[in-house]
Amino acid sequence: MTSWLDIVMVLLFLTDLGLLGSSRLGVYVRLAAVQGVLVGVLPLLVQHTLALETVAVAAGTIAVKSVLFPWLMARIMRGFDDRRERQPYLGYTVSLVLGVLAVGAALWISRRLPESGAGGLAAHGFLMPAALFSIFTGLILLVTRRKAVTQVLGYLVMENGIYVAGMVLVPESTFLVELGVLLDLFVGVFLMGIMIFHIQREFDHIDTDQLAALKDWGGEP
Amino acid sequence: MSGLLVSLILLLTASALPLAAWRRPALASRLGSWGGAAACGVGLASSIAAFAGSVTASRAWPWVTPVGGAFSLALDPLSAFFLIPMFLVCGLGAVYGRAYLAGDEGRLALGPSWCFYNLLTASMIVVLTASNALLFLVSWEVMTLASFFLVTYDHDRAESRLAGRLYLIAAHIGTAFLVVFVLLGRRYTGTLDMSQWPAAFAGIPAARLGLLFVCLVIGFGTKAGFMPLHVWLPEAHPAAPSHVSAVMSGVMIKTGIYGLLRFGTMLGTPALWWGGLLVAVGLASCVFGILFALAQQDIKRQLAYSSVENMGIVALALGVALVARALQLPTVALLALAAALLHVLNHAVFKSLLFFGAGAIYRATHTRNLDALGGLLKRMPRLGLGLIVGAAAISALPPFNGFVGEFLLYRAAVLGLNSDADAGMILLAAIGGLALTGGLAAACFTRLVGVALLGEPRTPEAAAAVEPAGAFRWPVTILAALCLALGVLGPFLVVRLAPLLSLLSGDPLAKVSGLLAPETGPLTAVTLMALLVLALVVIVAWARHGLLRGRDVREAGTWDCGYARPTARMQYTATSFAQPLVGLFVRLLRSRRRYAIAPGLFPASASLNAETRDVVRERVFTPVFQFVDRWLSFLKWLQSGRVQLYILYIVITLLGLLFWTLRGGA
């Protein structure tokens, strides 16, 4: 069981790094879908007994995270001419360096938290850093990328991290975690998806550079 | 006390009714004016009775008690003393205001104006009697707000708007210091009940008391118009309607002095530097105040700057009193305190007189520019007489009331100088500064009278002026009579101040009376001198009259060294009259002059424009505000419109807090 968990976590790390280092929107969506699967199987690995409820939760998560949202993203992107994330605020190399720093920060923070004690999972020293790293990756994407779609994907990654953390920290109340994260995702991604449609209609492209009219600095809007 | 409450209720009614009748300005004006005057009459009678009988009384009602508030009013000689001029000037102002505002009927809203006028009076009653610090703060701010709305009564004029804003901002910053004082006071004493403060302050270290004192000087000094906190005053007082200017300059700024006395005496024995600070502030205020007054062309601005000067004299007197208390010179302290109190009363009388007069001139000539006036004494002889008396009184000339206060102050300073050398330089500076101020004030007010009232009218408007209606004239006449009466009888008033002085100094009444006893001689002599001067004037006038009787007395044009065609425009103007003195202090005043000299061999026209703006405002406050504004504006890049940066702020905050929380280790 633990070795499976290890593998999942390593994959999670790798997908995060992949997201930080890539520039194609298509790659983003695919990596996000992969993450969805990884995150989705987690309840199966965490729970000691394989209840039907757990399986249902896992299936639902995978369905939403790795099928529904990637499909939604892909649909949105169909209209784009340019499917690259051009000129992010920080280059890909810098993003990767930031990613490494984020790993450090995640380890530093988890080191300082006493054992969670729930179900002995936290004894697995890798889970918490992986969850935090996913969250940080999502935040880095949100901060450094220009396109609205990428940002939504960043948000998705962050939510994945939170989901993992939830699984690790409060495995008993899986349902609560599920509910929370799904609602959050629904609000975030679904509504943001709608908005990206509108943004596309209003601006012809979805660089959030265009979404900087409301400000108190620089020239008149 | 019950008289005061009746007056308070009447005033609140008289402020609500005009607002209700705002659609009928004439009715609103009548309601506001009569109501205000009646309330002030009741209040005046009751506060004179309270002062004469040294009544102390208090009433309290529960009010926002969880916050520490209470609607508690207390009447003691100090309150009563400040209430008397307040009621007098506000009552006369209510009568005068109705005539004054009649000119604006139909153009401006009179209902709100009367509402705020009576609210201002009502709030001053509460300010002067509040014995709960929170109630004091609230009434203090209501007073500020009411006067702010009165200043911006004619807010179509940019000048009024600017003045109002400046006033509100200055008052707010001043109040912030008072809030600090009250909060520190509450911290040290654990209560907002002011009656318990004096005892509770006793055990506090001197450094903290000094801090409290500085808060007081800044907070109340802003209202009183101490230099360099006076910047709002020369803008706001002229912008207001004249009866409001009279109330603001005559009595409202005195609430600052009241506050200093009320709270300052709670702090116990002062350190020497407290007095030194007040003397310095007072000297700066009186010398600069009067110099700026001298440089103004606007008659009401001149009067406003003169208020700065007079508040400076009061500050000087308070400073001398503090110095004397620090050096254990009880008689000197008493005399200086008495000087401050008398000057407060006197200034209320003559400054409101002058503002009433200036307002009447404005209504008659439609200008406040001194250089456009002239020859008004012939056209409005009765008003003019009142103004000349006021000018002589404010120049502190015997036998008028201004002199009595200054005499006491000199007396105190000289006595202090003769009995102790430690603070000699401070006291000598006070004497010299006061003498210089006296000379400059004489210059300032001969200029006012000489240019506005005497000579020939400089403009057709001034030539067309006529004696104003009774409502304009009577307040001036009454106040002029008071100037003379207080000047002659003022010395006797000092004896009546004994209970108040005992309250302020903390000494028992018998001791105060004992200390004051040796001073009755000189004070009586002052009265005698005043009477002697009056008698001599009558005798010399009678002699002159006798000499001229039956002789050839003719009228002709002004000789003017034989110059053939004197015109009114050849007269000395206010600007040229003040030029030598302004020129002497030009480095301090920073007057600006603009010439326009027509070219050619036979130039047809030329012009010269001299203007003196407020140095403190232009050189200190404006740059400071601009600096703060620029520095803060620089931070506006924070809101750059980019959502990525916004999320970055969240991340940084989160990481920072996590680091801060976990820094200690697991």
Added chain:
Amino acid sequence: MLRELVMLPAGAGLMAFFVRSHGWRRGLLVAAAVAHLGLTVRAWVAPPAVGGFWLGLDPLGLLFLTIVSVLFMACAVYAVGYLGREDHQQEKADLEEGLLFSNQPEAVFTGCMLLFLSMMSLVCLSRHLGLLWVAIEATTLTSAPLIYYHRHHRSLEAAWKYMLICSVGIGLALLGNFFLAVAFTPAGGVTPALGLDGLLTATVGTRGVWLKVAFVFIVVGYGTKMGLAPMHTWLPDAHSESPSVVSALLSGALLNCAFLGILRVWQVLVHTGQADFAQPIMIGFGLASMAVAAVFILGQPDYKRLLAYSSVEHMGILALGVGLGGAAVFGSLLHAVNHSLTKCMLFLTAGNILAVYRTKECGKARGLLRVMPVTGVLWIAGFLAITGTPPFGVFLSKFIVLSAAFNSGHPVIGVVALALLAVIFVGLCVIVLRMGQGERSDAVPEAVREPLWSMIPPVLLGLAVLALGLWLPKPLETVLQAAARSLGGGL
């Protein structure tokens, strides 16, 4: 009764989507508001038992519920007039750039308003931190369409930023909730449910660090929604671009709901004796918010943004009050009441100004007192009230907070706060008085009507703030005391 408070507006909201007639729909809005207010009043008269596992009404909840209910009532009345003015069919020229846009359908607007009310009520009634989180999340969901009511690109941008930033925040808050659960998990035991009653009787043992980290995540998360600097960045955009009636609700009610989220966790901290650690955080956020507001209020060219930054300032005061503890908590809660009423009044007045002047630029909206006397008076009175000038209620609450700063041995904090307040006063004074006073501007039609529907709510709110400055009703005082005591403070 508690369930009705949530279900009634929710039902009405769903119904509003299907009602065809404008008249009936507006009637429904007002009727729901009245019913909600009625239920709230009943809760005051006959307080229900504190409640069950999910829903309950303690004094703290009652206080915030009342704010929400009163404000919604005012906004519902105002909205009737507002919706009457707005045309939903035709495209019209944008006020600022002349672009064509059309509004959201009125049914969506009304429906979302009611759902928004429902969710805010749920926030006030939740006794379970998970449910509380869900409710706060749902307020974002229901308010985003309201912000995007005028469908043009600026309101879209505002809604986008609102969604993105608040979602990030709310995600972090969720993580915080997980940590909180861990903090209360006994070694090797079962994670407790996040019911407030349970948490307030449990012990943390050696897991204080988890609780601290949980608080950090929650304060950053909910603080984003509450508008604490530097997470406040969505707030000026959303407030300036949404219809004024929505801004009024966002500023007066929604921010308080997020504040309540933080307060619930604060209750837990107080119970476990960890509040000392969190106090500097709240004080820091408080002062930072006031400072940021001061920076942006000075010379602010847009009067709705001005009000938004003023909200940031007041959220800062609330945080400061809680951070200072003791009497300041009482002051902070009273301040929440005062600020909500005042800010709602100001936003509604701003809406009236916008309707006549058709510009949000302070420089172009001049001479209010001459053009629209009632609005002008309200605008200046609102400015005086919001800056804490006596005799308005805000003064008292600010006074209590500052007083506590001095009393609790933090005079420096008090002085810094006073200085920031002074800067803010100067900034607001210059802008508001320039707008209020002066001659009427030429750009405004000669005869301006001030419709009764739009005037009554702000006038009543203004009178309420004035009344609160002159008199503190005993029942309110009792509830405030009880609420403050549950937060470890009180007079």
Added chain:
Amino acid sequence: MNGRGLIHYALALLLAPLLLGVINRVKAAFAGRRGQPVLQPYYDLVKLLQKGAVYSRTTTWVFRAGPVVTLAALLAALALVPFAGQAGPLSFQGDVIVCVYLLGLARFFTVLAALDTGSAFEGMGASREVQFSALAEPALLVGLVVLGRQTSTASLGPMFAAVGPALWMTAGTTLALLAVAFFIVLLSENSRVPFDDPNTHLELTMIHEVMVLDHGGPDFGLILYGSALKLWIFSAFVAGLVVPYRCGNGWVDTAAAVGALLLTALVVGTVESCMARLRLLRVPHLLISATVAAVLAFLLMTR
């Protein structure tokens, strides 16, 4: 009120114009002329008091009141001035201040009367008068107060009574500095060279004389007499300080004091003959230096 004081008062009223005559004679002597009789001011006064009057149409009652109030104020002030080490007829603690402010009252009405004519010349004179007197007033008052500090009193009578050879021995520098200050103020307040030139009635340079251009007849007589009294008052200060001769016999002392006054007039005349008028712009400097001298005296004393 004391008898000797009253006698001195009467003496002052009688002899004041004589000082003007002495100054004129001294000036004439320096110029090598015989000059007018010493009693010429008396002749002038008598002549003026017998005349009728011409008033400008511009003027009001202020113009007529000016000379009257001025003279009344000076008469009152004179009653406070000590002479021959003896207090004036009226003396009390603080009379220093009353005296200085009575001089101010006199000036106030002179200036107003000048402005009442509407003439540019008189306006100019008034403007300069208020400028110089504003600077002279601190010098005089500070000087007197410092003298009072030296002699521990605030009354003019005891102040000058205490000045004597003994005090000159112990505090000579202080007294000398004060004498300088008083003398400068005397020259300024009485419109003598180097501040003003009483001879040049019609030039733009003068101050006091130009203010009274429009007065004539008895009014001008009152003004002339008033300025003689003023000169007497200031000379009494200077002479009382510099020549504190006392032999014990009252009459001799009085005679000596009159002599000292005439001597002062002599010095004034000499200064007037030997010096040129100062540029107007330099005048304030001289007045300020008088104040500085008084302050310096204080510093020396409290050293």
